[in-house]
Amino acid sequence: MSSAQSPARKQRADVVRNRAKILEVAQNHFFAGGVGTSLEAVAKDAGVGPGTLYRHFPNRDALLASVLELRRTDLVELGQRLGDLDDTGEALRQWLLAVEDYFSLYIGLSEPHLSAIREQDPNNPLARTCDDLISATSDFLLAAQRDGHAREGILGRDLFLAANSLAWMRSTGAVDEATTVRLRGVLENGYGI
């Protein structure tokens, strides 16, 4: 049983090194400058030509997906642990918070994911993340509905989108922590009476 990261044929050492260096530098640039940061600058900082970056990652979303891979699997694992909670309402709440944190990692991270949802293109490297997270959100919502902790007539996809839009507001920097807390409350309890 071979690991997914190490293919059968051995790779040239510089290829592995370049790829790792690009990912490391890209992570820093995404964090500092947001998702729209200059890929040319990333390549230069990583000490490779732009062609090398594009060879490894054919487009921005591919690079983004690779940079996020570790965080992504962490989130999926957290979802599995939260599935064991007895209070399914609390599990749903905590899950939505985790999704929100994930999409708040870099400025503008929500947008390419919404594009992935719109395009419905399974080749979009961010599509799998969306599919997995929407699916998990559905599970949490269904469990909460079964236990009378969530209303009917809502889809997991809806709550995924809601968490996403909270992350979008947070990452723009226009919304402080207190406002985020209130907005979460509005999502959970509504503004109406």
Add this chain to the structure above:
Amino acid sequence: MSSAQSPARKQRADVVRNRAKILEVAQNHFFAGGVGTSLEAVAKDAGVGPGTLYRHFPNRDALLASVLELRRTDLVELGQRLGDLDDTGEALRQWLLAVEDYFSLYIGLSEPHLSAIREQDPNNPLARTCDDLISATSDFLLAAQRDGHAREGILGRDLFLAANSLAWMRSTGAVDEATTVRLRGVLENGYGI
């Protein structure tokens, strides 16, 4: 009593014509290509050099604000009419819908407005729109709270941001009408029980 559009000193005819033409073309480009559309292309389509566009509108947000001016005043007027409704809960709902529609006009319109909120710069040409709309939202919310149609512990600014984020999702095209309706329901009544 002179109209705001016609200053005391008469302007050269070509200046007036250029400005009007730029606004007309920009509106079409914003509609077709979103807020991030190429200003160079707008200038070319309007038959002026890029310098002329920048002379009239020093930056993208200034052009955007001018293009939206008519819609903006329409929205403010609608707010005044809605203020006469007896059912303050219904007035709040309709107002939030109108705000949502406003920010759905062009793809990406929500984002520069959130930036205006973050920057807290009164010179930002979009700041006045945000201030006015937040202020109006507060009035509607307060009235609804007084009549027992809205919960306490929420700010008008919160609901303005919520409407804005709905518009953001709509304008990305990832969210269809049915989903938008459900998300509005979540905002009003919450997903929890």
Add this chain to the structure above:
DNA sequence: ACCTGAACACCGTTCAAGT
């Protein structure tokens, strides 16, 4: 097989020269 970096196309923005 992989990398390099020049090259192309495009855009935002400024400003010297025109009228």
Add this chain to the structure above:
DNA sequence: ACCTGAACACCGTTCAAGT
């Protein structure tokens, strides 16, 4: 007073030439 458009800086992306 206003307009023009060349010019500069920057970026995404490709691809012929190298190793």
